[in-house]
Amino acid sequence: MAAGDYQGTYAAEKVVITVGPVIVTGFTDGDFVTVKYDEDRYTHKAGADGEVGRAKTASRAGTVEITLSATSLANDELSALFNLAQIGGIDPPIPIGVADLSGRSLAGAAKAWIKTAPDMTFGKEVGERVWTLQGAGLFINYGGNS
Numbered sequence: 001m002a003a004g005d006y007q008g009t010y011a012a013e014k015v016v017i018t019v020g021p022v023i024v025t026g027f028t029d030g031d032f033v034t035v036k037y038d039e040d041r042y043t044h045k046a047g048a049d050g051e052v053g054r055a056k057t058a059s060r061a062g063t064v065e066i067t068l069s070a071t072s073l074a075n076d077e078l079s080a081l082f083n084l085a086q087i088g089g090i091d092p093p094i095p096i097g098v099a100d101l102s103g104r105s106l107a108g109a110a111k112a113w114i115k116t117a118p119d120m121t122f123g124k125e126v127g128e129r130v131w132t133l134q135g136a137g138l139f140i141n142y143g144g145n146s
Contacts (some may be wrong), residue, residue: 065132
């Protein structure tokens with residue numbers, strides 16, 4: 001490609017997030033989802049003479065943070081999942097998925113859970129609720145857009 005060539009179009013409304021049976025909607029303005037591995041792929045150790053060895057991290061655990069508007073119906077649905085685990089004893093891992101349908105980025109884990117419920121805050125304007133989920137066997141594909 002030459003400099004200045006068209007590379008594609010990203011559309012935030014084409015990002016689909018699912019948490020178990022919940023199709024998450026009602027995102028806040030700005031960045032509304034972050035997916036990341038919990039550990040670096042490799043760690044290293046340097047010796048006194050400067051030689052370096054590395055160790056591969058086997059864990060594919062990761063974290064997904066979803067930022068919703070305080071008015072989003074998805075808060076009710078995620079709260080129900082969280083409360084079932086807290087008071088109902090129903091706490092199986094659930095699948096989570098993030099897909100950019102306007103491109104080729106994709107992330108997910110077959111076994112995930114709500115790690116942290118949002119802080120409950122109120123103010124003059126519509127606030128945010130940040131849901132933190134953790135998953136085992138997370139995969140991430142960093143793709144471009146069409």
